[in-house]
Amino acid sequence: MKPSLSYFPHSTNTFFERRIRKLLLKHQANGYLLYNYLKTEIFKLNGYYLDYDELLYDDISDWFKFLSKESVGEILNTLFEIGLFDKQIFVNQNILTSVSIQEDFVDIMKGMRRQYYIQPEIRLLGNDYYESSLRVKDKDENIMKSSEDFGKLPQTKNNSSENFGRITQTSEDFQKMENASEDFGCNSEVSSKNHTNYLERKGRKEENEKKKLKINKLSFSLEEKQKLLEIFLIEKNFPFDEFEKFIN
Structure with a gap:
């Protein structure tokens, strides 16, 4: 089952980030618009990656009719050059993803206390970050279980609450x-x-x-x-x- 998401975080410092400023400087609003559209599709469809195939290209053509095929290609090349998408994974597998996208995905899944998994062949997160996230998740689940059990009275054969107030009779x-x-x-x-x-x-x-x-x-x-x-x-x-x- 694909971990499709209904939202993803958007930092208030986005337009102060060096890579975003480079994108805007080179391609103006069209560059940022295409980048944000691709990010939205990533979180909506798969959570942390997107297959760049003919179906996706057709969707881009339908949504952005004012962008030519050459313009889309130029914007994508810029996104790879400045590191907003990982170029090596795209060249090898035609997949769009990045370290920041995978980090956001893990943080979202942890926040919703949902199971998550990133395919090893496209995982860009270091083992320390990914495994520590899994350990934190397990710890949170144990805390939740403890909170559910908290306050439950142990079931005993002779419950004192049942005998409270009764008169001992000979x-x-x-x-x-x-x-x-x-x-x-x-x-x-x-x-x-x-x-x-x-x-x-x-x-x-x-x-x-x-x-x-x-x-x-x-x-x-x-x-x-x-x-x-x-x-x-x-x-x-x-x-x-x-x-x-x-x-x-």
């Missing part, structure tokens, strides 16, 4: 919970949440029962006291201090 507690569920009309097993709710409701119920018992006891005591007092008043001979001891 067989006796579970039996009490089952009895409580029957009291509340529940036939299914009581969950820890239901158990907590049950304890809260049970506490409130016991507290209410104590209040009712206290009230009933108090009412009964007052009633008894009234009856006893009537009896003692009738039996006037019963000592009043003994009556106080009796009712208390």
